[in-house]
Amino acid sequence: MRRNATMADVARGAGVSITTVSHVLNGTRHVSEETVKRVYAAIERTGYQPNSIARALAGARTHSLGLAISGISNPYFMDVIAAIESEAAEHGYTLLLGDTREEPHKELQMVQELVRRRVDGLMLSPSPGAEEHAIPFLAAQSIPVVLVDRFLPVAVDQVGPDNEEPTAQLVEHLAAVGHKRIGFVAGLQGLSTTEERIRGYRDGMERSSLPVDELLIAYGASRHEPARTATHRLLDLADPPTALVAGNNAMTIGVMHALRDRGLYVPEDIALVAFDDFEWSELFRPHLTVVAQPTSAIGAQAVQLLLARLDEPERPPHLVRLRPTFLHRESCGCADTPARATASVAIA
Amino acid sequence: MRRNATMADVARGAGVSITTVSHVLNGTRHVSEETVKRVYAAIERTGYQPNSIARALAGARTHSLGLAISGISNPYFMDVIAAIESEAAEHGYTLLLGDTREEPHKELQMVQELVRRRVDGLMLSPSPGAEEHAIPFLAAQSIPVVLVDRFLPVAVDQVGPDNEEPTAQLVEHLAAVGHKRIGFVAGLQGLSTTEERIRGYRDGMERSSLPVDELLIAYGASRHEPARTATHRLLDLADPPTALVAGNNAMTIGVMHALRDRGLYVPEDIALVAFDDFEWSELFRPHLTVVAQPTSAIGAQAVQLLLARLDEPERPPHLVRLRPTFLHRESCGCADTPARATASVAIA
């Protein structure tokens, strides 16, 4: 494995100065056609590949963006990541990716690593505890940050879904069908997302003139298994819910497992609606009624906010709330839903 | 936004030379306890964060790994990505991520970008066309590469699942239940994965003493919608299949949609087995019989191969095949499967 060719090699090969090579590569000043040709020939001959590291050190920017996300394999974040990568690439930026696992210390490490690598800007889905670790650290650094998915009371750009209203809508929908005991499987505590959805749940109940029974709110830690346990707790209540709202995708799976554990049918025995859509939502019987997040828009917006700030560092922080879509399907058990007789036999 | 503190600032603050600061930071030679303390104090005071860019330029390595993947939002790759990130972080490496979209030109660009950023090594899930673009480019560069998921006849490290045997197993299983007309929905042409699974399909048929009818092999491009169409083609045959094998996760969803389009029930009307497992496989009726890939192992192995090569550049290329797991559930319609009466009524 031989050494990589450098600009000096190219310059020598083309019989010009390094400066000229740099300028033809960057189109940063006029160079005679003849010279340009010789330079490209030399580049071809040497297999030269510009060294971004050196370029970054000399110049001011790395043309890279950092993304510290709290769960790469969560399908929701996966879609956001894909959108971010796409938008970043579109604008000529490379993505540095790290998983914080919702752990404040790992998160701080990740964020520090990203800062050390001098990313031009960084996106973070802050985990509970971020305010004591990653956020103060970032505040002390001079680096553009945008918070993704979760909002925090700090003066930086932020993008995420609207959580309260859609959750309220889910609850109201259930109430409209006649449900009075509506259970909510909430996410990880300390997440703004979780708190906002709980608030939405309460709002929905109140708007429907239903009492809020605290026992009907169970915590599922935003994860599959804990949600399954939480659902069982709800079903064990003396006066159990007749309808359930699952707080996110992973927890929906947990809830469904719990229902299966007990042989309960949806929507006959209990209604179910959820936050987050699935690719297979329409393959199930019954098709799941959900609110779907605008994941691509969230991802794209995140990088747009970042790039806008790189452009104009002093602009005021923007908070962007993107509205999820209510997808009315069958699991809510509405009258206008296909009857059981036809719905119960197909795989789909 | 003030300038980032540099090593020079720290040195000045501690009243020592840059050299000393560097050495205490890297533990690369002995420094008196007293001095060490003063250096750390100065670091604290200045909020100094080492500049990895400068470090990389001066030293030889960037401590970063590149990953050019062909579809970030594919759940299978997502799991692989998560595993790669985790293993890389474990070893102190940062991940640069890019999506090639299965397009040879975008792939070449990505790979070039990664090389320019001087990643220490790079992982690639080669798309059809890679052999004409990315691969020759990489061969000309002096950079460790490992191919992920798909194998190519080139002398570099490679990791991926065993495709042939598991697919044959799926087919044989179906044949054992009595199916003679077994359809196969194959993936994107030009992918080793696709070819190997087709070969597995043929093997399975032959081992079961069943004739291979080319009409029973339909191409679904590894994607949801094309697979739906392909399935319809299969079902339109004069002598249609009584059982189907779906070539990957996305195509399984397409197949299921097609079956739903026609009101066909699994496994009563037609049996279905698939390559790739789903998180919700046990939530469905019937539970899907599949072979599950060892995604975490594949990801971890990919970075291990890379690191091993960094250690020992001249070692012979390793080809690692990881065996998927056969998960016998219900959609194959075996006798020992729960009867329709109980299976058809639950959501799960």
Added chain:
DNA sequence: CTGTTAGCGCTTTCAG
């Protein structure tokens, strides 16, 4: 239209 030169922030001989 092109070249010289001084850094960018760090690692690493080579010298004490």
Added chain:
DNA sequence: CTGAAAGCGCTAACAG
């Protein structure tokens, strides 16, 4: 136990 100084490969004045 500690420093001075020479790069790493590139950009960007400054000069012509």
